[in-house]
Structure formats: structure tokens, C-alpha cells
Amino acid sequence: MSRSTDMTGRVSPESPERESSAMSALVLEAPGVVRERRIPVAPPSSGNCLIRISRIGLCGTDLGFYDGSSNYLHDGLKSFPFVFGHEWCGRIVETGSGVVGFDVGQRVSGHNFRPCGNCPACGRGDLRYCPGRSEIGVLGQAQGAAADYLEAPADTLVRIPDSLGDDVAALLEPASAALHAVRRLAVTGADRVAVLGAGTLGVVAAQLCRALGARVDVFDPQPEPRELAAELGFPVSVPENAEADRYSAVIEASGSVAAARSAPVLCAPGARMAQLGTPHHSVDGFPVADLVIKNVTMHAVLSGIGCWEELITFVESGLVRLDPLVDSAFSRSEVGAAFQRLASSGRRRPKILIRMS
Template structure:
């Protein structure tokens, strides 16, 4: 089968590789759509920390935001999965340790992450092998575009839930990328007043088309009481600014990751009686995301700027969008092209 392979920093190719076989407890999925994520770009450029920490190494097959149809199943798997449209969890815990047994498999010390760490090949290929325990069935109301946005949606939904907001509260979302905009969409669906902060004119212009209460640059943020601030950006200065902006006694949620360490004064955390929440992975938010997409409460599809084939992935990771790309922040891949 064809697969997109990163062989080194800024080095990649579409290669013919052996198709996966469904091992015990696994299924093989015919991949229909994959999202390109900022993590994929960091692996392509060589900046991803996992490369330097020994959790990942080249050659790599990327892709952890995906959907498709189950083509075959391994031993001990219900054959009723065959033919079903699915997406799946990225974070695969060992299943045996204290964290996994307590419901925290997404932070298992020995976890694999599909297309990221632990040797599980990613979905930028015609087929993908994945444990059946990671699968989530997709209803007909969730098409392929939305299906490949379930994983980032799970991260965004967990961020909103971590902010502990009530209808009528006000949230400030830092960063109008895919995660930030999904955070804003989920929050608005809960009756929360949403404001978004960004930098680039292109991202700000697109965010304004989404109809949020306010879209601002960093120097335009209005002097309002912010019941939560959710940092979905990659600016190392923003975690401290989020803390300075949030109302005392409320919550700051950190889901964005900067390339360098961020400094937060814990004296401010204590003196403002603020709860700081970190989010890693969408595992606990996947089912809720599918339900919200299926009901129409949140429609993520306008965020997709273009859908390309495997041969165009290298250019996309290098920042080259197709000439007909729309204004959204997300690029999707159809490996069948």
C-alpha cells in the first residue's frame, strides 16, 4: 500500500510499504480522511521533543486525526466491526498499570500514540492497524470531514469542560488555530460568551466569520471579567498572560504548547486562588465530540481549508497550501487520492 513516510528532518516521500495485518485484538481500517496537525509539522521539521527524548525516531509514519471503514479484524474481535465507519483514540495505554486501571491511560508512562510515539504507524496511509479498544463508531450524521476532526475536537471539548463554565459565563480563548476555534465552538454551544485572541490577519479574519462575540489582537483585549482563559496557542509568553487576565477564583486551561519553556509565577496562582488545568489528549472527550457533531450542536467542517492527496503532504507540512485552499486552519488528506 502507499504511505507517507518522514525519513528525516524536512525529508519525506510516498512509499510502497507492506499493508498492516490485524493482530489479536486489532482491526485494520481503510483510511478515508486524515488531518494534518501541528505535531506532524514538528516531526517533519525535527523540532518535536519526542525525537530528542527517545520516544520517537525516523523513519516515521504520521497521522493521528483520522476516520475510515473497518476492513478486517484480528483474533478475539467481533466481526460485526467489519464495514463500520470509525475513528479512534490516539493515546494507547498499556492497560495494566495503575494509571490505566484508574482511567488515566492517556498519561500511561508506557503508552503508545498512533503516528507519534511507541512505534504505532500513523494514518497517512491507505490502511491503518489499531486496537479495537480504541475505536469509536461514527453515525451517518458525521461525515468523513467531521470524522477526522473528532480527535482535535476531543481535546477542545476537554478544555472547555476543564474550564468549569456555566451558561452566561465569559471565556477568552488564546489562539485561533484548529484547537482554539473548536474550543470556541464547543463553548458557544454551551451558552458561553466567547472571545478569541490571535495574531495573524488571516486567522483573525477567519475567526471573525465564525460569529463569536469578540475577536481581538493581543493589544485589543477588552477590560472585562474573564471567567476562564483557555490558552490554545504556542506563544511562551501567553501562559503568564492568561493567568494575569483570569478572574480570581476561576480557571486557566493550558492546551497549547510552546517550543520553549513558559514561565508562570505560582505566587499569582495562589494569591488569585486560580485553578490551572493542563490538557493532554482527547481520549475522554471523543464520545462527547461525536455526539455534538452528530446533533449539529457543533459543525467543525468549515475549519478545513483543503483536502489533498498523499503526494501533496510534504508540501503541506512545509507550509505550502493548494492555490484553491480556503481560509480555515486545517488541511485534510484523502489517502485514496
């Protein structure tokens, strides 16, 4: 059957891309329980695109939902059951009326914030600060990407060039947050940068800083992440070997309590610091006095909205490599094994992917 479109350019429901009003989705129903369920799917509303999902990436946030440890669950910001997944890529199969700049067949990814559109923050265009926002697969009721299809506003999307494969495209969401951190610190070739944590965020941040000419040292307590950072050409060591008062820029990218405590200590007088990782608990013993005495500027980093196009330029040029971050990819029928692999220790490469199509 050939594809047909209506007068708005939207693919008609009878097209082979979406033949019914229901789709298959991976629903997280309770800690450790994921089932494939049929849920509704409809043509995209005005300004939105319907995307056939190809890959999703799993991260620590997803693992916190899977094992029940997530603060989002404990604080009542998310509840079972829900479709998880917030790192994704796919291909547009339908466009709603008013969509400009995107066409059926294009590969896309995009950020996951769904602001209310009515508050003062939204009026200023400060989407990160919308108090009523949802984040797909994470916060609020917005459906996650672990499904056949995802409906997304066109203004949240970015086109994926043919030079980037689906596995790499699914990693752009976390990588964009690392670029946000680097830009907040205004890293230049004059900087000496310490990156704490050699997971996804840390390794991407380190590559970005190096691409900007900075000298970069990477620290991680585990040997396997250190091996990955060394493979990518960085000086690596354990955190205990990091020198105090040495670095003009420090990026805490692990979210560990120990790393958060040590980051201010590594800052030289007048340094800038970015808290890119998210600790899951309060950080007792955080050395505020070090920040004050050394006049450190500290940035807390949320999301990579606004950084995607620049990030893709870095990745296309080869200055940032995302493919070495992928440990393994599982089919959607192997979702339990994917989470088990995500939870396992001793992985040299941090990212687990699920092939949705």
C-alpha cells in the same frame, strides 16, 4: 471477487479490501523528506480492527516532525524513519477475533493512545498516565495513520455517523481535546470565557463554550484566524486588547509563549484556566503570582479520550462546525505540497488534509 469471511467474521486476506501482505505508507525519513514505501500489513490481532484510511489531518505536531524542530525528536522520544499521522478516519475492512460492536464496512476514527496494559495507571483505567504508552505517529514505535491501513484496538474506536463526511471525521481527534478542556473547566452559561488562539483547538473550544451558554471572546495576534473566528460569530480582537481580571474561564489554545504568559493575567479572582495548547519551549516569565493571588485553578489538558461520543453529538447538532476549519485537501502524491501549505503563513483556515484513498 466477492468478499469472504472466516468463522470469526474477519474478512479473509484474499478479499479485495486487502489483497496482499504489504501496503503503501508515507514514511518521514528525515526533515523535509517523505517517501512512499511498501511496508508489511497483516490481519488484525485479537480485539483489533484493520482500517482502510481515507483521510488524515496535519497539525503543528506533524509540522515539527517535518521541519525537524519537534521536541519529541530532540528528546529522543521519536526518531526517523516513521509513518506519521495521528488525526484520521477510515473504514473497517477486517476485524480480529473477540471484536464486539464493530463490523466490516463501518466508518470509524479513534484516539491514538496505546497503553502498556500492565502498569498501575492502566490497571486504574487512566490511559493518559501510562508511562510506557505509545501514540500513533507521535510517540514510540506505533505506526501512524499515513498508510493504506491502520490496525487499531476496537476499544479506541468510535463510529462515524453518515451525517459526517470524511473531512470532518478526520478533525475529531483534535476537537476532542478541546472538549476535554471545556469539561475540565466545567463551563456553564454563567461564565465569561476568553479563548487565546483562533486555530483548530481555539475555534472548537469557543464553539463548545458558546453551545453551553457562555459568553466567549476570542483573541489572536494574526488577522486571518481572527477572520475565521468572526465568520463563526465570535467577538474577536488582538491579545493586547484583552482585559485583565475579567474572565471566569480562560482557555489558552495556541501554545504560544506570549499567550501562556498572558492567560493568568486575564483570569478573574477564583477563575479556572486550561492550558490546551502545548508550548514548544519553556515559558520564562510565567506569572505564577497571578495564579496564587487570584486563587486560580489551572488545568493542563492532554488528549480527548472519553470525549468522542459527546463531541459527535455537538457536531451532528450543528452547534460545533468543523468544516469551516479546512483550508485544503491534498492527494497522497502531493504530501510535500501539503506540508508546505501547513507551514505557510496567512492561512485563514487552519487544517490541511491528505486524501489517502
